[in-house]
Amino acid sequence: xxxxxxxxxxxxxxxxxxxxxxxxxxxxxxxxxxxxxxxxxxxxxxxxxxxxxxxxxxxxxxxxxxxxxxxxxxxxxxxxxxxxxxxxxxxxxxxxxxxxxxxxxxxxxxxxxxxxxxxxxxxxxxxxxxxxxxxxxxxxxxxxxxxxxxxxxxxxxxxxxxxxxxxxxxxxxxxxxxxxxxxxxxxxxxxxxxxxxxxxxxxxxxxxxxxxxxxxxxxxxxxxxxxxxxxxxxxxxxxxxxxxxxxxxxxxxxxxxxxxxxxxxxxxxxxxxxxxxxxxxxxxxxxxxxxxxxxxxxxxxxxxxxxxxxxxxxxxxxxxxxxxxxxxxxxxxxxxxxxxxxxxxxxxxxxxxxxxxxxxxxxxxxxxxxxxxxxxxxxxxxxxxxxxxxxxxxxxxxxxxxxxxxxxxxxxxxxxx
Numbered sequence: 513x514x515x516x517x518x519x520x521x522x523x524x525x526x527x528x529x530x531x532x533x534x535x536x537x538x539x540x541x542x543x544x545x546x547x548x549x550x551x552x553x554x555x556x557x558x559x560x561x562x563x564x565x566x567x568x569x570x571x572x573x574x575x576x577x578x579x580x581x582x583x584x585x586x587x588x589x590x591x592x593x594x595x596x597x598x599x600x601x602x603x604x605x606x607x608x609x610x611x612x613x614x615x616x617x618x619x620x621x622x623x624x625x626x627x628x629x630x631x632x633x634x635x636x637x638x639x640x641x642x643x644x645x646x647x648x649x650x651x652x653x654x655x656x657x658x659x660x661x662x663x664x665x666x667x668x669x670x671x672x673x674x675x676x677x678x679x680x681x682x683x684x685x686x687x688x689x690x691x692x693x694x695x696x697x698x699x700x701x702x703x704x705x706x707x708x709x710x711x712x713x714x715x716x717x718x719x720x721x722x723x724x725x726x727x728x729x730x731x732x733x734x735x736x737x738x739x740x741x742x743x744x745x746x747x748x749x750x751x752x753x754x755x756x757x758x759x760x761x762x763x764x765x766x767x768x769x770x771x772x773x774x775x776x777x778x779x780x781x782x783x784x785x786x787x788x789x790x791x792x793x794x795x796x797x798x799x800x801x802x803x804x805x806x807x808x809x810x811x812x813x814x815x816x817x818x819x820x821x822x823x824x825x826x827x828x829x830x831x832x833x834x835x836x837x838x839x840x841x842x843x844x845x846x847x848x849x850x851x852x853x854x855x856x857x858x859x860x861x862x863x864x865x866x867x868x869x870x871x872x873x874x875x876x877x878x879x880x881x882x883x884x885x886x887x888x889x890x891x892x893x894x895x896x897x898x899x900x901x902x903x904x905x906x907x908x909x910x911x912x913x914x915x916x917x918x919x920x921x922x923x924x925x926x927x928x929x
Contacts, residue, residue, distance in 0.1 A: 520562055527555035527618035528627060535635040535916065539642040539692055541683055542909060549912070552618060553610055559617035570620050570925075574881055577922040578612045580870045581915065585609040587863050591824050601824035604908040611915040619923035628883065631920070632699045639696045640717065642689075643724045646682065688909045690725055690733030691898050694740060695917060697721045698890040701744050705886075729778035736897035738769035743893055747886060803850045803901060805842055809833050810849035810858050821861035827906075830858070848906055852899035855906055868905075872896070875922050883924040891921060 530552035537544045560567055571578060585608035592602040618624055624631070683689075697718060704714045725737055742765045749757050773779045810830060813822055822829050827846055834843035849855040856864045872892060879885045895904070895914065904910035 520559065521623070523555050523558050523562070524618065524621045524623040527552050527559065527615075528621075528624050528631075530555060531615065531618055531624075532631055532634040535631065536638040538635065538913065538916075539638050539684065539689060542912075545912065549916075553614035556614040556617045559621075560614075563617070567617050567620070571616060573926070574878070574922065576870075576874045576878055577881060578616065578919070580867050580874060581608050581612045581918070584864065584867045584871065587860050587867060588824065591821075591860065595823040596825045598825075604911055607908070607911045607915045611912075612919050615916070615919055616923065619919055620925055622925060625925050628920075632703075636696045636699060636717065639693055639724075640720060642683065643693075643720065649682070684909060685907075686728040687730045687732050687898065687902050688904070688907070688913070690728045690730045691736070691894060691904070691910075692913055693721050693724050693728070694733065694736055694894045695891060695913075697725075697737075698740065698887060698894065702884060702887050702890070705744075705748065726772070726776065729776050731773055731779055732898055732901040734769050734773055734779075735901075736894045738765040739893050739897055740890060741765060743890060802842055802847060805834070805839055806830075806847050806850040807854060809837065809839070809842075810851070810854045814854065814858050817858075817861065819861050821857065821859045821864065824859060826855070826859035848903040850902060852903050852905055855903040871918070878922075881922055881924055881926065883921055888921045891917065 530548045533548035534545050534552055537548065585605055588602060588605045588608070592598075700714050700718045700721070704711060704718070707714075722737075725733055742761045745761055746757055813826075813830065813833060827848055830849065831843045831846045834840070834847070849858055853865065853868070856868050872895070875882055875888050875892075882888050898904055902910075905914060
């Protein structure tokens with residue numbers, strides 16, 4: 513990119529600062545992040561107007577990495593126009609359009625590339641500050657309104673202990689916060705493997721993040737964390753030894769994750785509640801866990817609408833199915849499919865599913881544009897594990913995290929930028 517053109521350097525610096533502020537605030541209340549993110553997008557728009565020719569060439573080079581995100585939004589927008597004309601159905605999905613296009617000039621700039629370590633430090637700092645803040649709130653017994661009061665009623669353990677899940681994730685759902693924490697852990701471990709300096713600090717901060725993950729008490733994040741640790745162990749060893757180690761480490765990590773899940777008071781309470789309900793009510797397989805109910809009910813809807821899906825009103829349609837089948841609690845909570853692939857197929861049909869798979873797989877093909885292929889593999893591993901148990905891209909929290917860091921990872925400047 514031509515940095516000698518008047519004004520470009522200033523706007524790149526401004527965009528970098530706003531973007532650093534946005535990722536720092538990402539674990540804070542959602543609205544806090546939207547302001548600096550919006551300002552970063554505004555600077556990106558200015559850069560488009562001042563250096564359009566070079567930027568469009570760079571975008572064309574990365575068309576298979578950026579355009580699938582935009583196309584995913586277009587499929588959603590077509591559903592909005594022709595099937596569900598309600599603004600609330602589409603508002604959060606604009607991130608799939610705005611982030612890859614408007615932040616592209618900032619991510620692709622040499623200024624950002626030289627200071628990308630600061631970007632990562634700001635993100636990790638935000639996660640750690642939130643952890644210590646929530647830890648202080650729990651320790652002092654301060655009562656704050658949680659992000660989701662419905663979950664607390666299910667888990668009485670969250671009242672009796674100050675250091676259980678809800679008191680440590682009252683700003684955001686523990687699974688989403690855990691997803692962000694795991695990516696921060698990935699950044700630290702990659703740094704540990706690539707640098708000989710500050711290793712003690714990196715190890716200490718990694719231990720802090722692992723403690724946070726344990727206290728968040730999300731079974732999904734425990735599974736993702738186990739896979740991530742196994743991946744980094746195998747990556748560190750490399751070669752034949754790594755392939756042999758993988759055969760051993762994966763079952764070991766599976767046992768470790770199961771043990772930690774059973775030891776943690778909150779996750780143990782959930783398992784005990786399921787066992788008790790099964791013993792008393794003789795539940796069917798579909799009734800064992802709300803996630804199973806969601807998966808199977810969503811699958812039934814998919815079978816009836818395999819090509820184009822049911823549209824953006826899928827959550828209300830799914831709630832109607834719950835009601836019809838006698839799952840009144842799930843219907844009242846309007847539970848989503850709790851699986852991103854099922855959610856996308858149910859709402860958008862085959863076009864949405866194909867594009868979602870293309871978004872995830874394309875960076876594995878075009879690795880030359882990745883800032884770090886090992887970091888992208890870690891990101892993909894964590895995202896896939898979370899996608900299996902949560903509809904991450906149905907909430908603005910999840911969309912914001914996914915689009916920002918996906919675009920960050922796939923926009924390494926090349927020789928021709």
